Amino acid sequence: MPWPxxxxxxxxxxxxxxxxATWPDGLDRNLAANQARCPRSLxxxxxxxxxxxGFSWVGPGCHILPHTDAYVPGLVRTHxxxxxxxxxxxxxxxxxxxxxxxxxxxxxxxxxxxxxxxxQQRRIxxxxxxxxR
Numbered sequence: 001m002p003w004p005x006x007x008x009x010x011x012x013x014x015x016x017x018x019x020x021a022t023w024p025d026g027l028d029r030n031l032a033a034n035q036a037r038c039p040r041s042l043x044x045x046x047x048x049x050x051x052x053x054g055f056s057w058v059g060p061g062c063h064i065l066p067h068t069d070a071y072v073p074g075l076v077r078t079h080x081x082x083x084x085x086x087x088x089x090x091x092x093x094x095x096x097x098x099x100x101x102x103x104x105x106x107x108x109x110x111x112x113x114x115x116x117x118x119x120q121q122r123r124i125x126x127x128x129x130x131x132x133r
Contacts, residue, residue, distance in 0.1 A: 001028055008067060011117070012059030018042055019053040021072065021129070045128055051075065052129040058088065059122050064115040066091075074132040075109035079125040087119025 003013045004026030017027065018034055018041065034054075035042045045053045051072070056079075058064070069075055079090070084100040091097075091114050092107045099105055107113065109129065117123060 003027075009062060009064045011062030012057075013062050013064060014057040014059075015054055016057070017052075017054035019045060019050050021052045041126065048128065049130060050128045051131050052127075054127055055082075056125050056127050057122055058085075058115060058117050058124075060085075060117055060120050062115070062117045066112050066114040068112050069109035069129075072129075072131065073110065076106055076130045076132060077109040077113075078104060078106040078128045078130065080104050080128070081123070081125050083122065083124035085117065085119045085121040085123035088115065088117045088123045090115050 001014060001016075003009065003015050004024050015027075016034055017031060018038060020027070020031065041053075069077060079099070081099050081101055081103050087098075089096050089098050090105060091112075092105070093111050093113075097105055
């Protein structure tokens with residue numbers, strides 16, 4: 001489904017939530033159906049103690065605007081690239097990253113970040129939020 005906070009991005013951004021700590025208005029709340037379709041992913045995420053998780057699909061030309069995930073202090077956001085797309089870049093603070101299949105980016109969710117998709121293929125990542133204890 002499209003991410004419901006449309007003011008936060010330009011282009012085509014879709015999500016498939018598995019675990020959610022907070023619910024933006026407009027996001028489908030039927031997690032049980034999503035979880036049933038991804039039992040192995042869900043089992044690993046729960047074993048890791050994920051606070052929130054899901055799949056993120058970013059289409060060519062998409063720009064997820066600069067933002068922070070400031071709703072939870074101590075949140076470590078992790079992106080595992082599952083379907084790479086050349087030309088997709090993520091800025092975390094002042095540093096830009098490009099990552100590929102099987103590679104992970106983890107960062108403090110309260111650090112400003114954004115995604116710019118300049119390529120031609122969709123990019124899919126598994127997002128997982130962990131809380132520092």
